[in-house]
Amino acid sequence: GGIITQTPKFLIGQEGQKLTLKCQQNFNHDTMYWYRQDSGKGLRLIYYSITENDLQKGDLSEGYDASREKKSSFSLTVTSAQKNEMAVFLCASSISGTGDTQYFGPGTRLLVL
C-alpha cells in the first residue's frame, strides 16, 4: 500500500496573501489531482497532472497555480487568498488516467481572515 501526505493540515492566511499547499505520494502513481471541497458541495477539480512537469486545468483553475516538481509531489498555490474563504483542499493520485481509482490525502483546511 501507499500513502498520500498533505502539508500543512491547517492553513490560516490573510486576504491577498499567496499560499502554497503541498502533496506527496509514495504509490508511484503517474497522475495527481487537486480538488477543492466547500461545505455542502461536491469536490471540484482545480488542476491535475498526468506526469512529471505536466499540468492540466480543471473546472476551478482561476486563482490557482500548480507545479508537478517530480513524480511524487504536486503543489498548489492560491495566488491571492480571498477574505472569509474557507475550504478543504484535497490531493489525490491514480495509477494513470481518468478511469483508475483515485486515492486521497487527508486534506488541508484553509481559512482566510
Place this chain on the structure above:
Amino acid sequence: QQKVQQSPESLTVSEGAMASLNCTFSDGTSNNFRWYRQHSAKGLEVLVSIFSDGEKEEGRFTAHLNRANLHVSLHIREPQPSDSAVYLCAVVNYNQGKLIFGQGTKLSIKP
C-alpha cells in the same frame, strides 16, 4: 455536462438497520461509478466501484447500478456508529476526462 445529485442530504439510521443512499446522474453513457466515504478530518476512502448494471458487494457495502434509470445506490448492511461519515458518489466522465462528484450525504448511525 455530467451532473451528479445525491439524496438525502443527511440521514440518521439506528445501529443495525440498513442504510440506503441514492445518487442520480444526467449522462448514462458512463460505465464507471464509485462510492467514497469521508470521515471528519480525513481523506476519502473508496468503498465500492461498479462498472455494469446490477449489484457489486464489498463487505457490508453494496452498490446497485441502473444506467437506464440514471441511478446508483449504496446500501450499508448492519451499520455501526463508526460508519457515521459523509458518503460521496462519483461518476467517471470519459468525455470530460474527469471524475464528477455529488455533493454528499451525511450519514449518522445512532447506537
